[in-house]
Every structure is written in C-alpha cells, then in structure tokens.
Amino acid sequence: MDKAFAIRGLWCALLTPLDGQGNVDGARLARHARELMAQGIDGVAPFGTTGEGQSFSQREREAGLASLIEGGVAPQKIVAGTGAASLTETIALTRHAVQAGSAACLVLPPFFFKEISDDGLYAWYARLIEGVGDSRLRVLLYHIPQVSGIPFSIDLVARLARDFPGIVAGVKDSAGEWENTQRLLQRVPGLAIFVGHEPHLPRLLQAGGAGTICGVANVRPALVKALMQPKASEDDIARVVEFIEIAFRQPFLPAFKAIVAERTGDPGWLAVRAPLVPLDAGQRQTLQQALQRSAAPL
C-alpha cells in the first residue's frame, strides 16, 4: 500500500448554498468551489460542519459531491465529509466518495451516544474501513468535540494510525487547542495534521503539520493564504484573528453565508437549513459595519 498522502495546504470547508426550495444548489456549490480555487486554495471539503453536512441526507450529500465533480472540480481536489451518526450511512457515503475519486474522506466519530469508549470508537472506524473495503480509502479523523461531543484521545489516534497505515491518513483538529495539536504532531508524526483554527496555521506548518481545512477560506481566502507563507507575520495572524472575532459575534455559519451573499449580491446565499437560522437584516448590517471598520474589509 502506498503510504504517501498528498494532501497538504489550504483546503476550504465549503459552505453549502441552497436553492429557493431549501435544497442543495449543486451548480452554485461548484461555482463557489471553482472561484475559491481560482483564488489559490488547494482544494475543497464539502459537507463538513461549515457545510452543514449533518443537515443533509445520504442521497443529498452524494448528489452534492457529484455536482462538484460534474461542475469541474477534480475529485483529487475534494476531501468529502462522509461521517454520519450511523455506521451504515457512513460506510455508504464513504464508499461513494472513494469510488468518485475523492482525495480523502473526513469522518466524524458517531456523535449521538456520549461517553463512548476508545474501544467502541476503534471498532467503529475498523468496521468502516472493512465495510468500505477499498485500498484507495484515505480517512481523516475529525476532532471537533465542542460540536460532536466525542473527543479523540491521542492514544486512539495512534492506535488507528498503527493498525490502518496509509488508510488512516490524518486528523482534522478543529478543537482550537494548540496543546492537543502539538501532542498529535509529536505522537503521530506520520499523519497529516490539519487545523481548523486558522491562526494556528503558521506554527503548525513550522512544526511539520499538513495545513488547514477551514471555514474562513470561504470568505477571506487571501487572509488564510497569507498564513501559508513561510514569512507569515504577526500582522497576518492578527488580521485573521480580528476577522474571526467579528464573524463569531453571531452564529458563524449564517454569518459566513451572509458575507458571501453581500459579496456576490446574491441573497440566495443567506439560506441555511433548520435548525440554523439566517441572520436578520439588523444582524447583517452590524456585521458588515464591523467588517468595513476592520483591517480586512473584503
């Protein structure tokens, strides 16, 4: 098995645009991805947390991935979010993404039951890998305990990396705690470690990490790209920190969609799936004013 894993750099955790009926707008999704890639991002990750992945059914997510590819995004530039609460659906989604040629699959742990043992999570990923049964599979473990409720222990990551070399290819660490990221880099240096929290990117890259799969790239790709440079400055970091601080004053995901709606002049971008709620006009105005006063108004 080829243990090399080519994914590095700046990947965008894609927002999912909806049509007038609240369904995935595949054509607009592909256009958004192409525009971001034209601005220098390395690839896209649909149907993660920023992509409201869990708000769509298996069929909707499979169709969305197909739309991206039909819309001109090369499969090797796609990390597909394929986690679901059930193993059955996660196997089906992951198999579909592998067969479509995706570079890797970003797989949440099962997130309904809480206080799950490492043995239970290990068994879950082992059955996923066995169930997909395809040597092309590359799994990124998705550590986002503040949302999923299910943290990965470093021991579990190491055990999975040891027993499924090449297949378990990396971790997306979206907890935003640098100490955890640092422990991963030390303990599993063969894995591709990605951060979700963009300001950690310069020190991650210095320490040998792989890059970022992040939401800010939807709306400020240049800001994040600056953090990929060997000479990223404290000012570059401060600009991203300020942007995040402003965006997170309201629920960040509807805020990101509002920013795209403003930039493109397309109010269709405002729509989110329930249980999320779009920003109202007052929230949008407050957000825009804060951004206009910031160091990165566009």
Added chain:
Amino acid sequence: MDKAFAIRGLWCALLTPLDGQGNVDGARLARHARELMAQGIDGVAPFGTTGEGQSFSQREREAGLASLIEGGVAPQKIVAGTGAASLTETIALTRHAVQAGSAACLVLPPFFFKEISDDGLYAWYARLIEGVGDSRLRVLLYHIPQVSGIPFSIDLVARLARDFPGIVAGVKDSAGEWENTQRLLQRVPGLAIFVGHEPHLPRLLQAGGAGTICGVANVRPALVKALMQPKASEDDIARVVEFIEIAFRQPFLPAFKAIVAERTGDPGWLAVRAPLVPLDAGQRQTLQQALQRSAAPL
C-alpha cells in the same frame, strides 16, 4: 382535527436485537415486543435511545418497523422513533411511520449542532410537520439533553403545542429531573407527558401525566407495571431504583441486552452496534451476581 390522544400507560423503549452479521433481526424484535405485551405492557417504542436508533440507517429503521407490524404488533401499539440529524431523513422516516399506522412518532431534536436557538428548533419541527403533511401525525417531543445535547425549553414546547394542536401531542421527558417534568405538567397540561426515569412514574400519574416510555420495561416489565398501580408503594419504587442502580454500574444499554441474553439463554442478544461495546464475560458475571442479590432477581 381530533385533539384526543389515546396513548397512555407503560410503553417499552425496545432494545434492538441483531443477527450474526450485526443487522437488525426483525423477527426477534417482533417476538421480544409480543412477549412484553403478553406481560402487560401497553405498547412499544422502537429505535429510540435504548433501541440504538441513531446507529441504524433510514432504510434499516423503516424495515425494522415493518418487521414489527408483520410480526404481529398492531401499529396503534407502536410509537416509532423517527428522529435523525437531518430534517430530510426525519421527514422520510416520520412519513413512513405515519403511513404504517403508528400511534405516534418520537422525534429527537436535530442533535449535531449545539447551542441551537428556540427559533431554529421551532422552524425544524414546523418544517417536519409541513413536510410530512398528514393530519394523522402525532409528535412526541423527545427531551433527552444528556445524550442529544439539545434541551427543549418549556417555552418552546408551549409554542409548538399552541401552533400545532393535536399534532404536537406530548413530550417524552428523559432528562430524569422531576422539576422539569413538573413544569411541563403545569405549563402544557393538554400534552401527554411521559417520563423516561421510571421511579418518577407514580408522582407523574398522580399529577395527570400520561405514563412512561422506558428501557427497564425490556428487562423488568413487572417492576415498572407495579409503579402504574394507584397504590404503588415506596417499596415498589425502591425495587426499581435498586435495579437501575445495578444496571447503570456499566453502560446500561449493553447491560440490558446482557440481561435479556441471560434470561432467554440466547447469546445473540449480547450484540450491540459500534460505537457501543458488548459487556465482557467478567462484566456479565458481576452484573448477574448483583442482580441475584437484589430485591428483583428476575
């Protein structure tokens, strides 16, 4: 619309037996349900938390419900667990259960995103009801924040009850906090209020509540049935409390399955779906010894 809601009494949150391949064993599920009903429970609720509902796909859950009905359980004796992380799948599952004739649907709130607003949850249930589009729908709101991460505020329950009279028919309050149950009884007296925590049953019934949808009924139906009697004693309550205390010394769901496996002599009952882990031989022995020493050995 008929606002009367007939479901009251003792309903079992069914365990889900698996076959040798780890798939739902529909015939054994129906047999388990029939045996419990022969012991005097009023109905069954498949694919809730105790039924590992979120560990099965939409298709598996639809097939499981069909197996119950084909296996001789009358649909009006079934409250179907139809919640899923996505609205799309929840609508599909709920519509299927309504068309199958289920007495009601027990619907979790969407449980991936956390810190969701009441407006977002309201919109989610409103779209569910609109999406199912069937006046036979009866929704039980499923309050189990210690697992789902999403509590229902009393205000939200009242708002849904007001705007969807008859359709929003009740609450399954599985938080185990009597104060919350009491507030529901006071604020939405027209709803059928069920508890998950069996020891609260006598005071719930005294206060006008509907009954219980509970897991202990899988393994000790007579103990729970005793709590349904007008003259349930402190001793009756103490026996259930002791049983729960013993069962919860290990993960309760694999423990319940181990108890059924022991009673039926069928080790196939031990199997759980990942990420849960079955009890090992040592845990089973410890559990059985504790139960044998208890006031409710069988």
